[in-house]
Amino acid sequence: MGSVQSRRWFLVPGVIFLLVIDMVPLVYSLWVSFYQWWLVRPRDIRFLGLGNYLSLAADPAFRRSILVTCTLTFGAVLAEFLAGLALALLFAQPFRFLRPLRAVIMMPLFVVPVVGATMWRLILHPEMGVLNYYLGLIGLGNPQWLADPTMAMCALILVDAWRTIPFMFLVMLAGLETLPAELFEAARVDGASWLQAFRFITLPLLTYIMLVAVLIRGMDVFREFDIVFVLTGGGPGTATETMQMLNYRVFGLGHMGQANAIGVVTLILVALMCYLLIRVVQRSR
């Protein structure tokens, strides 16, 4: 009883709970995805094998949703990465007045996602919103943010970036602060410009953290639902219907086999990204 090793039994309830709550639905989902299963016809459940997956592969809506998801992921992660890096470089400078401002920059990360999206929906409103008024002042016209297919995608990227630039910022700032100051000191003595120091010291040493941050955010945007649901609902038409939105729509139709099949495909794609992340982490060790 006294031995410390007996403490291992403490982790049994938590680990079992977690595995059951995560694994049972996933196995069940895989099983349902092999059936024709309409929620309104519980007596007419038929085994289809890979039928749901084959009809997905032939479905133009599904193929378009993959493209939409990739566009959103690429656009949002790129914007967040560049802005986050710039902010981190700004805040890594040795000025004392920057410290308390970090908390301000972090705020959007804490806003309830749905509330943040709602807020932006009010701001982007073409008549009552405030953004278009100021854009008009600088001659950028009156973009129909949520009614135009291209602008709707831009709006999603904008709002996702607003919420999660602080994430990129914090991760990269934490990385910047671990860089040895002597290196920059030596570079300065040798007459290197700020740009050269950034190119030849900061970038190579930060590559690992940047890669990890980009992969984590990539997986997050890939699975994004709240912002898309509130801002565009996949519209106009199906212009911003991501895989998650399509999955939600098919679920809403009661087509359970198909909905689970989309879920399984999404999981496989995210798992591939996750595998890539693990490889990156392992290689750096």
Add this chain to the structure above:
Amino acid sequence: MRTRKLLTVLALIPALAWTLFPLLWILTASFKTELSLYAKPPQWIFSPILENYRRVLFNIPFFEYLTNSLLIATGTTLGSLVLGTLAAYGFSRTRFWGSEALRFLILVTRMVPRMTLVVPYYLMMLKIGMLDTYSGLIIAYVSFAMPFSIWLLIGFFDDVPLEVEEAALVDGCTPVGTLVRVVIPIAAPGLAVAAIFAFLVSWNEFLFALILSGVHSKTLPVVIAGLTTDLGPLYGEMSAAAVMVMLPNVLMTLVLQRYVVKGLTLGAVKG
């Protein structure tokens, strides 16, 4: 150095404006009359009214939804603290074959897309009659909050010296008694952080609440998202509701900022 300082300040202005502008706009909009909401140019100085808040609080059953949100978040916090503390303590004090892999597996469960989980979860809850119940949502949220709690708490428990525990054991304390009376008081700050994060996981969650909740368990994010259907006349009310739901989160940022970095960079910086 002076020019550099000046440039820094100049670069800060757009960064702060970008971060704060939407928040300030919604805050002011929530205190505006219908007339000043439509005003062009937008008014930043006006005489504030509380009408929007009054309407949100009393025209929709706001307190009912608030109670749902609070009770579900409290249940999530308690559940994930109890299970997370036990598991983290176990991980912190023992090494066995596969324990590293198990720790890692727990972190990976965070990566599963919620949509992939919610569809089968809905079918299962439907079958056992737990749709639209608090416990149906709490069980799901505990599983969302636990991976982070466990990883955070392992760090705090690792810092508790083993000698303290051995002394308690020699004095005749049971293992559970040692955990409760000796280890937990020392690691209390870690538990507080884990509790706040678990609370926020539940407070913010939308997808599961949207699909699993109904008239008895609707949470605030679902209510807010529902208001968007009829935008024009609800502009003021929506702003007021947004401000009220946002408030606890923004306050917690200030309390937590030191730990946020630790949480977000978990795994990323440590490697």
